[in-house]
Amino acid sequence: MGILEVKGVNKRFGGLQALGNVNLSVAENTVHAIIGPNGAGKSTLLNCLVGKLIPDTGSVMFDGQSVLGRHPHEINQMGISRVFQTPEIFGDLTVLENMMIPCFARRDGSFRMHAFEQFSHERELIDKAMHMLEEVNMAEKKDMHSASMSRGDKRRLEMAMCLVQEPRLLLLDEPTAGMARADTNNTIDLLKEIKQKRDITMCIIEHDMHVVFSLAERITVLAQGTPLVEDTPDKIKGHPKVQEAYLGEAAH
Amino acid sequence: MLGLATKDFVLLLVVAVLCLFAPVLLNPFPETSDLAQFNAGYPDLMQRFVIFGIFAIGFNILFGLTGYLSFGHAAFLGVGSYSVVWMFKLLNYNIVPGLLLSLVVSGLFALAIGYVSLRRSGIYFSILTLAFAQMSFALAYSVLTPITNGETGLQVYGNDPQYLQGDSAPNIPHLFGMTMRATETVEFGPWLWQFNAGYYFCAVVMLIAFYLAIRIFRSPFGMMLRAVKSNQQRMRYTGLNPRPYTLAAFVISGMYAGLAGGLMASMDPLAGAERMQWTASGEVVLMTILGGTGTLIGPVLGAGLIKYLENILSKINDNILHQWFAFMPDGLEDFLVAIVHPFIGKGWHLTLGLVFMAVVIFLPGGLVEGGQRIGRLFGRKKPAEAEAKAAAKTPAE
Numbered sequence: 174m175g176i177l178e179v180k181g182v183n184k185r186f187g188g189l190q191a192l193g194n195v196n197l198s199v200a201e202n203t204v205h206a207i208i209g210p211n212g213a214g215k216s217t218l219l220n221c222l223v224g225k226l227i228p229d230t231g232s233v234m235f236d237g238q239s240v241l242g243r244h245p246h247e248i249n250q251m252g253i254s255r256v257f258q259t260p261e262i263f264g265d266l267t268v269l270e271n272m273m274i275p276c277f278a279r280r281d282g283s284f285r286m287h288a289f290e291q292f293s294h295e296r297e298l299i300d301k302a303m304h305m306l307e308e309v310n311m312a313e314k315k316d317m318h319s320a321s322m323s324r325g326d327k328r329r330l331e332m333a334m335c336l337v338q339e340p341r342l343l344l345l346d347e348p349t350a351g352m353a354r355a356d357t358n359n360t361i362d363l364l365k366e367i368k369q370k371r372d373i374t375m376c377i378i379e380h381d382m383h384v385v386f387s388l389a390e391r392i393t394v395l396a397q398g399t400p401l402v403e404d405t406p407d408k409i410k411g412h413p414k415v416q417e418a419y420l421g422e423a424a425h
Numbered sequence: 426m427l428g429l430a431t432k433d434f435v436l437l438l439v440v441a442v443l444c445l446f447a448p449v450l451l452n453p454f455p456e457t458s459d460l461a462q463f464n465a466g467y468p469d470l471m472q473r474f475v476i477f478g479i480f481a482i483g484f485n486i487l488f489g490l491t492g493y494l495s496f497g498h499a500a501f502l503g504v505g506s507y508s509v510v511w512m513f514k515l516l517n518y519n520i521v522p523g524l525l526l527s528l529v530v531s532g533l534f535a536l537a538i539g540y541v542s543l544r545r546s547g548i549y550f551s552i553l554t555l556a557f558a559q560m561s562f563a564l565a566y567s568v569l570t571p572i573t574n575g576e577t578g579l580q581v582y583g584n585d586p587q588y589l590q591g592d593s594a595p596n597i598p599h600l601f602g603m604t605m606r607a608t609e610t611v612e613f614g615p616w617l618w619q620f621n622a623g624y625y626f627c628a629v630v631m632l633i634a635f636y637l638a639i640r641i642f643r644s645p646f647g648m649m650l651r652a653v654k655s656n657q658q659r660m661r662y663t664g665l666n667p668r669p670y671t672l673a674a675f676v677i678s679g680m681y682a683g684l685a686g687g688l689m690a691s692m693d694p695l696a697g698a699e700r701m702q703w704t705a706s707g708e709v710v711l712m713t714i715l716g717g718t719g720t721l722i723g724p725v726l727g728a729g730l731i732k733y734l735e736n737i738l739s740k741i742n743d744n745i746l747h748q749w750f751a752f753m754p755d756g757l758e759d760f761l762v763a764i765v766h767p768f769i770g771k772g773w774h775l776t777l778g779l780v781f782m783a784v785v786i787f788l789p790g791g792l793v794e795g796g797q798r799i800g801r802l803f804g805r806k807k808p809a810e811a812e813a814k815a816a817a818k819t820p821a822e
């Protein structure tokens with residue numbers, strides 16, 4: 174049994190079958206990549222995992238518990254964090270404040286007021302946030318207004334915000350899209366390092382095959398809402414169906 | 426100091442000093458001069474400045490931080506007023522029990538309205554709050570007459586029980602014997618200064634309210650509220666439910682409004698349903714935007730400006746205009762009076778509208794932004810106030 178078990182998930186948008194009978198099993202402490210052409214339903218699948226969408230049929234189990242019918246914040250509290258395809262950060266806040274929010278969320282879980290405590294007194298949390306920012310090479314940008322940063326920086330910030338929560342399952346939706354080569358390599362190193370340090374399962378959607386083959390231990394290929402094959406990276410590389418459906422397309 | 430960063434403490438201090446000397450500062454023109462009608466340093470108006478300041482400070486905690494635009498805050502104002510008058514009727518003219526009750530009742534009221542309205546965001550939230558406030562207004566006028574005394578308005582009558590009213594206690598609103606109407610008038614050359622107990626009481630309450638608002642703005646809770654405004658989606662996927670935070674902000678700002686309403690009734694023991702009308706809800710929105718949404722001092726400035734225009738412009742009439750322009754040839758005098766006429770007296774709303782449009786278009790950050798720009802013009806040697814205003818806008822560190 175994997176830590177994440179998706180069984181028979183279907184999702185329709187009007188006449189469009191975005192997901193058709195998806196089965197997916199992600200083993201604990203592995204990096205599992207999901208690849209497939211644009212519009213294959215990869216983001217839709219993640220939406221079904223984090224409570225943004227509810228599948229029409231099927232089940233989604235995380236660590237033996239169903240996530241269906243739970244609110245997004247409850248699913249996050251179960252230990253699932255997600256990096257979105259378009260960066261979702263707190264644009265009006267500074268970089269450090271962005272980091273502080275997941276730090277508070279992790280400490281308190283549910284609602285606490287803290288209306289008369291002073292922000293600057295939260296030394297422990299600030300240290301933790303700063304430490305994470307250093308890991309993604311953003312410490313010197315801590316006072317920047319986060320909306321004014323580049324797309325690549327926003328992504329790294331969002332990833333740091335997810336990682337500081339120490340999730341058990343990290344979902345990454347095209348984390349290196351829009352990043353410069355050097356930043357992409359940094360991201361790969363960062364994810365590898367995190368993986369070595371702690372128990373964490375990652376599910377990564379990626380178009381950049383360099384990233385996929387550097388990180389993934391298993392790969393699922395999704396096409397038109399249905400998994401075509403699931404195998405190790407080496408096997409996937411030579412698979413004719415995959416060549417045809419995806420790698421061939423990415424090559425030109 | 427007081428748990429505030431230096432910048433914030435300076436701002437609080439500046440506001441406190443301005444409040445303390447307001448009776449002098451707001452009366453710059455000698456009584457005998459023609460300009461005396463621009464003086465704002467009389468008790469009634471000064472009380473309104475600080476009371477509406479409280480109303481706007483509270484509104485800003487909701488609107489400025491979370492971005493939820495309530496169009497029904499006047500309902501809490503009315504509820505606060507009714508609470509105070511009822512305490513006058515039942516207990517005695519001491520204002521303390523009434524003010525405490527107004528906090529409790531408006532808090533509960535806000536909890537109920539907020540719980541329902543916050544199920545929606547954006548325009549739907551605004552409409553829901555507006556609907557609730559108009560409903561309260563209509564009910565206060567009709568069905569709830571036994572509680573609100575309908576159109577007449579709630580007031581204290583000779584046959585009210587007033588169980589705790591002592592024989593020697595004042596027969597008008599007072600704070601442990603000090604009547605709110607008590608005024609010390611000082612003549613200083615041609616100037617006339619009025620130091621009024623009611624005003625100073627309201628000013629102290631406003632300073633406390635302002636201090637608490639600064640603490641909220643700078644606290645982790647304040648940061649969460651700004652996160653709500655910024656990106657609710659990210660908040661949810663970070664494991665935080667935005668609802669309790671917005672509801673808490675709604676209740677806090679409702680209690681500020683209730684307190685403001687309570688103070689109104691404490692200054693003048695009368696509560697009418699019109700206090701709940703949508704125009705009053707809209708006014709506080711204007712005040713906040715005019716002053717600078719999301720800034721600390723902005724709402725207070727906005728409240729001051731609107732109340733000043735309302736009370737001073739509306740008192741100017743054509744006779745006064747003729748006096749001003751008397752030195753001109755008759756034809757030109759009449760012409761100028763005709764031009765200015767629509768902007769004064771009952772037409773002060775037109776002036777307010779134009780000022781509001783000008784601010785929104787040219788100074789989207791409100792008066793605070795104006796202050797900052799002026800401060801920047803004068804370069805490094807900014808006056809302390811402008812610096813404090815600038816401080817009001819910078820986020821927590």
Ligand SMILES: Nc1ncnc2c1ncn2[C@@H]1O[C@H](COP(=O)(O)OP(=O)(O)O)[C@@H](O)[C@H]1O
Pocket residue numbers: 186189191209210211212213214215216217218
């Ligand atoms: N909320 C939605 N409403 C309607 N159609 C959607 C919605 N989300 C995704 N789709 C459609 O579902 C298909 C799969 O989309 P998506 O999961 O974003 O693909 P991918 O992430 O693999 O590129 C696309 O055709 C897209 O247009």
Ligand SMILES: [Mg+2]
Pocket residue numbers: 215216217258346
């Ligand atoms: Mg996608």
